[in-house]
Amino acid sequence: MKVTIDLDKCIMAGECVYNHPWLFEFNDDNQASVKVAVLTTDEQQLGARQAREVCPSGAIRLADD
Numbered sequence: 479m480k481v482t483i484d485l486d487k488c489i490m491a492g493e494c495v496y497n498h499p500w501l502f503e504f505n506d507d508n509q510a511s512v513k514v515a516v517l518t519t520d521e522q523q524l525g526a527r528q529a530r531e532v533c534p535s536g537a538i539r540l541a542d543d
């Protein structure tokens with residue numbers, strides 16, 4: 479599974495960074511970004527799904543590959 483953030487939608491609310499700091503961060507440009515390229519474990523994928531559910535702007539996208 480891969481996680482991406484649609485920066486056109488992201489409103490910088492920070493829920494993803496606050497709740498899942500192992501997966502998201504604010505980068506040097508103050509944009510939310512993904513820290514882990516590919517999520518391989520069930521625990522990681524569950525965390526990504528939870529982050530997508532609570533993102534207030536629907537900016538987090540998940541893709542299986």
Ligand code: SF4
Binds near residue numbers: 489491495532535
């Ligand atoms: S939770 Fe959504 S809106 Fe907030 S910083 Fe993360 S991606 Fe952006």
